[in-house]
Amino acid sequence: MSQALAGTVSQDFLRLIEKVSNVVHKISGNRLGDKQAYMVETRVKKRMMELGLKTPDEYFKYIDQNLDHESYILVGLITTHHTFFFREFPHFEILKNKLPELIAGVKKRGDKNLYIWSAACSRGHEVYSLAMFLDFYLPQIDPTISFKILGTDIDGESVKIAANGVYHYNEIKEIPMNFLGTHWAKGTGEISMYSKVKPSIKLKCEFKPGNLLKIFEAVKDQKFDVIFCRNVFIYFEASQIESISKDLLARLHPHGIYFSGISEPLSGMKLEIQSIGPSAYIHKQAATTTASLPVGSAKNVIPLRPAVSSVVPVNIPPQILKVMCVDDSPSILTLLKKVLTPEFGFEVVATAINGKDAMEKLKNLKVDLMTLDIHMPEMDGVTYLEKNHNSSHPPVMIISSASRSDSDTAMKAFKFGASDFVEKPALANLEERGEEIRTKLRSLAGSVYRKVAISSFDTENQKKIVIGSPERKIRIITGSLSDMDAMKLFFKDLDNSQPPTLIFFEGQGEILEGIVKEYQKDFKKNIHHLDSVDQKLEVNHIYFVDFKKHFSGITKKYSSTPHSILVFGNISTHAAKQVSEWRGGEILLEDLGEKGNLKNPLKSRAQDVVPATSFPYMSCRFLGSK
Known part of the structure; x- marks a missing residue:
C-alpha cells in the first residue's frame, strides 16, 4: 500500500480496498491503482449500506464467506468505468456522418450488409453499442441495407459474457435513450436487476476468441467496412501496434474506416492511412479518390430519406454545443461546468436555479441543449417541462437525484418532453460520470422535436417507492429556526406512510413547546414536543x-x-461528532455551495451532499430499501 493511497482514503478502509481491488483484478484483469482508491471506497460504502454492514471488517469477512457471488457483484460495482456502452462517443459521430459513403461502397460491390469488426470487444459493450446505433440510423438513410458485426477478444471468458448478452441495470441505463428502443428484456426473480439483449440486434452479432497478433486465425481473409480496435494498444509495443494495424487495414474495404482508441493515435507509424478525425482513419488511396470526386457526386453522398416526425434526423451538430444547466445545487452547477468544457465540445453559457429562472433566461438566450434537475424550489423540473416544452425547445436531459426507475418522476419527465435521464451521482463521483453525461447530450445534439418513445427497458423497470413497516424505522433532522421554511416544504412532499420524525434543535430547549404551538398549523402534521426518551413514537408524527x-x-x-x-x-462541531457516531444509517447534508460544504464537519461521514429539495425523495428511497 503506497503512502499516497494511505493519504486519500479512510484508514479503516485501506485493507478492505486492497481486498476488493485484488478480487476485481483476478476476475476482470483491471488493475485498480491509487488514483481509483477514493472511488473504490465510495462504492464499497454503498454496497455495505445495501447489505446492512457497519464496518470494513464485517464486509471483509462477508466477501470471504460469499466469495463466488460477491466477486461478480464487485466487478459490476467497480469496473463499469473501464468498459461501457458508447465509450468514446465522438467515434460514433464520425461513423454517423460517414454512413452515406459507406452505404455507397456496400451497394457498389452488390452487397446488402455493412460489415463491422470489433477487434477487442471485451465483454461486448462496443458490439451492442454499434448494433443499437446502426439499427437506429441505417433505416433513415437506406432501409434496404442491414449490418453484421463480429466481436473478437483474446479473453475467452469475456467473449462468453459478450455472447450471453446479459448486463446489469446500472450499465444499461447509461445507454442514450434514443438507442435503447425495445432491444433489452428485463430479468425476473433473482436476476431482476439484469437485462438481456433481444434477438432484434443479437442475431446480427457474432462473437469468438481472437488474438490480435494472430489475426488470420480469427477472420481469415474476410473484409470489413468498419474496424474498431480501441483501448487495447496500451498493452503492446510500437512495433506490434504497427504490425497489427497493417493486418487490420489489409482486411478493410477500400472506402472503410479504421478506429483506434482516442488516446492511442497512430501518427508517426508507417501506415498508408489518412486521418479523418481523432484516431479515425481511412486508406490513403481512398482519401485521394474521395477528394477527386465532384461535390454532390452520387458516388460520394446519399441523400437522407425524409425523416418521419418520430425519428431524429442525421444532422451534424455544431462544433461547440451551448448548454443551459438548471439545478438548485451550486455544487452540481460548478461540477457540470467542469464536465461540459470546450475541450469536449461543450460550453455552459447559462445556469438557472429553478424552472422559473430558466424560463426568464431562455427569453433572451439561444442554447443547443439543456440539463434539468427535477427537485427544485418554486418550479420543479417536471412542471417546467409541462409548461414550456414544445417543438422549438432545445433537447432536455434530466440530471436528478431521483431514480430513473421511479415512475412518479422520471416517467412524467419523459411524458412532458425530456429526451434522456442521468441519475445524479454523489458529488465525489460526478466528474467520473462525465462521459455518460457528455455522450447522452451529444446523442441528442442536432435532433428535432419528437415524441419521446419510452424504451421497454424503462417501462419494465418502473417501480414506486414505499416505506414498508414505517413503525420500525426513524428519521432524524437537525436544523435551526432559520431552516423552518425548508422543513415545511420537506413535509409537504411526503405521503402518509412515514416513520416517526425527530427534529433536533440546538440551544432552543426552553422555548420548544412554544415553537410547537407556533408551527402546528404550518406543518399540517401531528407535531409534539418530545421531553422524554421513553415517550412512544408514532408513525406520521x-x-x-x-x-x-x-x-x-x-x-x-x-x-x-x-x-x-x-x-x-x-x-456545530460538537453536534456533528455525536451524529457521526450513530452508525449504520444514511447521512445527507444540505448543499451550501463549495465553500459552505468544505466547512461542514460531517462532510467525510455523509453519503451525499444535495439541495434540501432532494431530501424527501432520497430519504424515502433509503428507508424504503431497508
Whole structure:
C-alpha cells in the first residue's frame, strides 16, 4: 500500500480496498491503482449500506464467506468505468456522418450488409453499442441495407459474457435513450436487476476468441467496412501496434474506416492511412479518390430519406454545443461546468436555479441543449417541462437525484418532453460520470422535436417507492429556526406512510413547546414536543427535540433501528461528532455551495451532499430499501 493511497482514503478502509481491488483484478484483469482508491471506497460504502454492514471488517469477512457471488457483484460495482456502452462517443459521430459513403461502397460491390469488426470487444459493450446505433440510423438513410458485426477478444471468458448478452441495470441505463428502443428484456426473480439483449440486434452479432497478433486465425481473409480496435494498444509495443494495424487495414474495404482508441493515435507509424478525425482513419488511396470526386457526386453522398416526425434526423451538430444547466445545487452547477468544457465540445453559457429562472433566461438566450434537475424550489423540473416544452425547445436531459426507475418522476419527465435521464451521482463521483453525461447530450445534439418513445427497458423497470413497516424505522433532522421554511416544504412532499420524525434543535430547549404551538398549523402534521426518551413514537408524527438533552439517549435507544439523518443548514462541531457516531444509517447534508460544504464537519461521514429539495425523495428511497 503506497503512502499516497494511505493519504486519500479512510484508514479503516485501506485493507478492505486492497481486498476488493485484488478480487476485481483476478476476475476482470483491471488493475485498480491509487488514483481509483477514493472511488473504490465510495462504492464499497454503498454496497455495505445495501447489505446492512457497519464496518470494513464485517464486509471483509462477508466477501470471504460469499466469495463466488460477491466477486461478480464487485466487478459490476467497480469496473463499469473501464468498459461501457458508447465509450468514446465522438467515434460514433464520425461513423454517423460517414454512413452515406459507406452505404455507397456496400451497394457498389452488390452487397446488402455493412460489415463491422470489433477487434477487442471485451465483454461486448462496443458490439451492442454499434448494433443499437446502426439499427437506429441505417433505416433513415437506406432501409434496404442491414449490418453484421463480429466481436473478437483474446479473453475467452469475456467473449462468453459478450455472447450471453446479459448486463446489469446500472450499465444499461447509461445507454442514450434514443438507442435503447425495445432491444433489452428485463430479468425476473433473482436476476431482476439484469437485462438481456433481444434477438432484434443479437442475431446480427457474432462473437469468438481472437488474438490480435494472430489475426488470420480469427477472420481469415474476410473484409470489413468498419474496424474498431480501441483501448487495447496500451498493452503492446510500437512495433506490434504497427504490425497489427497493417493486418487490420489489409482486411478493410477500400472506402472503410479504421478506429483506434482516442488516446492511442497512430501518427508517426508507417501506415498508408489518412486521418479523418481523432484516431479515425481511412486508406490513403481512398482519401485521394474521395477528394477527386465532384461535390454532390452520387458516388460520394446519399441523400437522407425524409425523416418521419418520430425519428431524429442525421444532422451534424455544431462544433461547440451551448448548454443551459438548471439545478438548485451550486455544487452540481460548478461540477457540470467542469464536465461540459470546450475541450469536449461543450460550453455552459447559462445556469438557472429553478424552472422559473430558466424560463426568464431562455427569453433572451439561444442554447443547443439543456440539463434539468427535477427537485427544485418554486418550479420543479417536471412542471417546467409541462409548461414550456414544445417543438422549438432545445433537447432536455434530466440530471436528478431521483431514480430513473421511479415512475412518479422520471416517467412524467419523459411524458412532458425530456429526451434522456442521468441519475445524479454523489458529488465525489460526478466528474467520473462525465462521459455518460457528455455522450447522452451529444446523442441528442442536432435532433428535432419528437415524441419521446419510452424504451421497454424503462417501462419494465418502473417501480414506486414505499416505506414498508414505517413503525420500525426513524428519521432524524437537525436544523435551526432559520431552516423552518425548508422543513415545511420537506413535509409537504411526503405521503402518509412515514416513520416517526425527530427534529433536533440546538440551544432552543426552553422555548420548544412554544415553537410547537407556533408551527402546528404550518406543518399540517401531528407535531409534539418530545421531553422524554421513553415517550412512544408514532408513525406520521413529528417531534421537536432538544439536541443537548436527548440526542445521546435517542441514539442509544434506537441504535439498531434503520434511520435516515438529514442535516439542514450548518451544524456545530460538537453536534456533528455525536451524529457521526450513530452508525449504520444514511447521512445527507444540505448543499451550501463549495465553500459552505468544505466547512461542514460531517462532510467525510455523509453519503451525499444535495439541495434540501432532494431530501424527501432520497430519504424515502433509503428507508424504503431497508
